[in-house]
Amino acid sequence: MASDSGNFSFDNGVLPKIQTNGAGTKKPANGICHDDSVPPVKAQTIHELHSLQRKRSAPTTPVKEGSGGAVFATISEEERQKLQLQSISASLASLTRETGPKVVRGDPARKAEGGAQKPAPEHHHYITPTISVSDSALKFTHVLYNLSPAELYEQAIKYEKGSFITANGALATLSGAKTGRSPRDKRVVKDDVTSEDLWWGKGSPNIEMDEHTFLTNRERAVDYLNSLDKVFVNDQFLNWDPENRIKVRIISARAYHSLFMHNMCIRPTPEELEDFGTPDFTIYNAGQFPCNRYTHYMTSSTSVDINLARREMVILGTQYAGEMKKGLFSVMHYLMPKRQILSLHSGCNMGKDGDVALFFGLSGTGKTTLSTDHNRLLIGDDEHCWSDNGVSNIEGGCYAKCIDLSQEKEPDIWNAIKFGTVLENVVFEEHTREVDYTDKSVTENTRAAYPIEYIPNAKLPCVGPHPKNVILLACDAFGVLPPVSKLNLAQTMYHFISGYTALVAGTEDGIKEPQATFSACFGAAFIMLHPTKYAAMLAEKMQKYGATGWLVNTGWSGGRYGVGNRIKLGYTRKIIDAIHSGELLNANYQKTEVFGLEIPTGLNGVPSEILDPINTWEDKTSYKETLLKLAGLFKKNFEVFANHKIGTDGSLTDEILAVGPNF
Numbered sequence: 268m269a270s271d272s273g274n275f276s277f278d279n280g281v282l283p284k285i286q287t288n289g290a291g292t293k294k295p296a297n298g299i300c301h302d303d304s305v306p307p308v309k310a311q312t313i314h315e316l317h318s319l320q321r322k323r324s325a326p327t328t329p330v331k332e333g334s335g336g337a338v339f340a341t342i343s344e345e346e347r348q349k350l351q352l353q354s355i356s357a358s359l360a361s362l363t364r365e366t367g368p369k370v371v372r373g374d375p376a377r378k379a380e381g382g383a384q385k386p387a388p389e390h391h392h393y394i395t396p397t398i399s400v401s402d403s404a405l406k407f408t409h410v411l412y413n414l415s416p417a418e419l420y421e422q423a424i425k426y427e428k429g430s431f432i433t434a435n436g437a438l439a440t441l442s443g444a445k446t447g448r449s450p451r452d453k454r455v456v457k458d459d460v461t462s463e464d465l466w467w468g469k470g471s472p473n474i475e476m477d478e479h480t481f482l483t484n485r486e487r488a489v490d491y492l493n494s495l496d497k498v499f500v501n502d503q504f505l506n507w508d509p510e511n512r513i514k515v516r517i518i519s520a521r522a523y524h525s526l527f528m529h530n531m532c533i534r535p536t537p538e539e540l541e542d543f544g545t546p547d548f549t550i551y552n553a554g555q556f557p558c559n560r561y562t563h564y565m566t567s568s569t570s571v572d573i574n575l576a577r578r579e580m581v582i583l584g585t586q587y588a589g590e591m592k593k594g595l596f597s598v599m600h601y602l603m604p605k606r607q608i609l610s611l612h613s614g615c616n617m618g619k620d621g622d623v624a625l626f627f628g629l630s631g632t633g634k635t636t637l638s639t640d641h642n643r644l645l646i647g648d649d650e651h652c653w654s655d656n657g658v659s660n661i662e663g664g665c666y667a668k669c670i671d672l673s674q675e676k677e678p679d680i681w682n683a684i685k686f687g688t689v690l691e692n693v694v695f696e697e698h699t700r701e702v703d704y705t706d707k708s709v710t711e712n713t714r715a716a717y718p719i720e721y722i723p724n725a726k727l728p729c730v731g732p733h734p735k736n737v738i739l740l741a742c743d744a745f746g747v748l749p750p751v752s753k754l755n756l757a758q759t760m761y762h763f764i765s766g767y768t769a770l771v772a773g774t775e776d777g778i779k780e781p782q783a784t785f786s787a788c789f790g791a792a793f794i795m796l797h798p799t800k801y802a803a804m805l806a807e808k809m810q811k812y813g814a815t816g817w818l819v820n821t822g823w824s825g826g827r828y829g830v831g832n833r834i835k836l837g838y839t840r841k842i843i844d845a846i847h848s849g850e851l852l853n854a855n856y857q858k859t860e861v862f863g864l865e866i867p868t869g870l871n872g873v874p875s876e877i878l879d880p881i882n883t884w885e886d887k888t889s890y891k892e893t894l895l896k897l898a899g900l901f902k903k904n905f906e907v908f909a910n911h912k913i914g915t916d917g918s919l920t921d922e923i924l925a926v927g928p929n930f
């Protein structure tokens with residue numbers, strides 16, 4: 268192996284002596300070689316070395332000044348942890364056995380790792396039941412309480428198949444057989460109170476169940492959770508409005524579920540956690556375990572059950588994490604209107620001047636995409652409250668669709684997918700772990716769940732003043748609704764109650780008919796009261812605060828699905844910009860036939876010819892037919908609302924009925 272530089276010579280067969288000391292360092296006096304010159308670690312064994320690596324978190328109880336709310340500050344850390352475990356033991360208690368399970372803090376695997384060492388500090392506190400009448404009372408339930416994202420990553424990667432760190436640092440995970448919600452398995456306990464208060468029957472999302480069946484399912488979930496080595500417990504908040512904040516506890520079996528809720532709910536500060544006390548609502552997520560088909564009402568292996576009186580939700584037979592988020596949203600749809608607060612399936616953002624916009628729309632219509640706007644502050648992407656104080660986000664995170672996600676079109680969402688983010692059901696390259704957002708092999712409903720502060724211009728705290736614009740999004744796969752229309756109040760109510768969007772059928776088998784869906788209040792799956800109750804509240808608030816309604820079609824143009832194309836996101840963004848800036852409020856308008864919508868004749872950055880959909884269709888006869896077809900579907904859908912009075916005097920009802928399609 269000759270080299271050009273001729274530095275090496277093997278001629279004499281003697282290798283030069285290896286010098287271990289760097290040039291310039293003094294030779295040690297005794298001639299013994301040293302690997303380096305830094306002082307050695309202060310550990311005699313590998314165990315000791317490991318114990319140096321992790322330092323205990325500092326005690327989190329700051330001693331509070333003054334009298335108010337200082338209850339927990341006066342007790343010792345030990346006492347406080349004991350109370351916390353008692354509360355968790357009570358949550359996990361069977362309703363038939365005398366005492367709750369023995370609960371202990373910390374990962375059971377840690378004890379084994381520690382070998383002969385003294386137990387880790389978190390093992391000091393546990394709750395012992397007085398009698399052990401069954402095997403279940405002999406074992407401990409290990410509780411992993413409000414773990415950090417890093418700890419949850421480790422749990423997921425060690426113990427949950429299908430968990431991987433992707434190249435961008437997110438935690439990729441699989442939700443199992445269910446990759447979306449199961450609305451036909453969502454049940455609500457019908458008791459004396461809820462039979463009066465709630466919306467039941469045709470069109471309602473609330474499938475009834477009785478208290479006894481709920482308790483049967485609850486017992487099944489609790490027994491399942493207690494039979495595990497460990498459970499995850501999250502204590503968190505909902506609603507950024509401090510006066511209407513709800514404390515939630517989520518008990519689950521998977522690190523994935525715990526990290527998802529960590530991201531999606533509001534994260535308490537250590538100080539807030541100390542005063543947490545008893546939760547207002549508890550979720551038992553035993554999603555890996557099915558319900559018992561012999562149990563009354565169970566029509567499949569999945570059941571998502573809400574009991575408002577007990578303030579509990581039980582999940583059996585689905586691991587899709589969205590059930591927890593949307594289950595709590597349903598609860599808010601009950602609790603908030605009782606306080607004269609309107610709960611909304613909407614995104615929300617705010618301009619630099621404080622102008623707030625709401626974005627209503629069904630799944631996939633653009634709430635998250637359009638409320639995440641680099642030029643505006645994000646208040647939230649999916650669930651809000653509108654009270655006399657203004658708007659507040661219910662959640663602490665966002666849940667973005669990521670099919671076909673592109674860095675160029677949705678930079679803020681792209682950049683939010685990093686360490687801490689849960690990436691559900693995406694496909695990635697085996698070796699590099701680069702995510703392929705176009706891949707639908709697992710599902711089309713791939714999702715990213717990240718804390719709201721991962722969006723650089725999030726508005727923290729997530730509250731804002733009264734909305735100025737109310738934007739109704741519809742993804743019209745028929746391609747006949749205009750890209751933007753200005754609505755009067757009655758029209759806004761008509762479209763809010765209708766809650767229209769269209770789904771496109773399976774893409775594999777070529778072109779299929781678009782499917783119209785109507786979902787009252789743009790979220791019939793989550794509402795608890797009759798839709799007209801929410802509509803009346805929205806009308807009253809819009810009137811009171813002078814908000815303007817808009818209908819934006821984020822769907823097809825130039826023909827229906829299969830013929831035309833989805834409206835370019837860039838154009839929709841320009842339309843939204845023109846609503847925010849006030850440009851559209853003062854534009855020139857013309858009225859469309861059939862739907863009677865006011866459409867602008869021109870606006871900045873969008874070709875004028877697309878503003879009236881008829882111009883974009885080559886086949887005008889087909890356009891007219893499709894328009895009438897959709898109008899007919901609207902009319903038919905609205906029939907059930909015709910004899911419901913809206914508001915106290917019901918005067919708005921006739922106006923709303925009058926603004927439906929005319930043909």
Ligand SMILES: Nc1ncnc2c1ncn2[C@@H]1O[C@H](COP(=O)(O)OP(=O)(O)OP(=O)(O)O)[C@@H](O)[C@H]1O
Nearest residue numbers: 629630631632633634635636668821834835836839
């Ligand atoms: N013109 C358009 N306007 C809005 N979104 C568009 C447009 N064209 C394509 N899209 C895509 O449509 C999807 C809209 O999904 P988005 O996550 O915003 O739904 P969502 O309303 O928040 O639904 P969900 O309630 O299920 O979270 C995104 O994947 C986005 O990239």
Ligand SMILES: O=C([O-])CC(=O)C(=O)O
Nearest residue numbers: 447448589593629630649
């Ligand atoms: O709930 C989900 O799974 C996703 C979502 O936001 C919706 O469907 O509105």
Ligand SMILES: [Ca+2]
Nearest residue numbers: 634635649666
């Ligand atoms: Ca969303």
Ligand SMILES: [Mn+2]
Nearest residue numbers: 612629630649
């Ligand atoms: Mn949603």
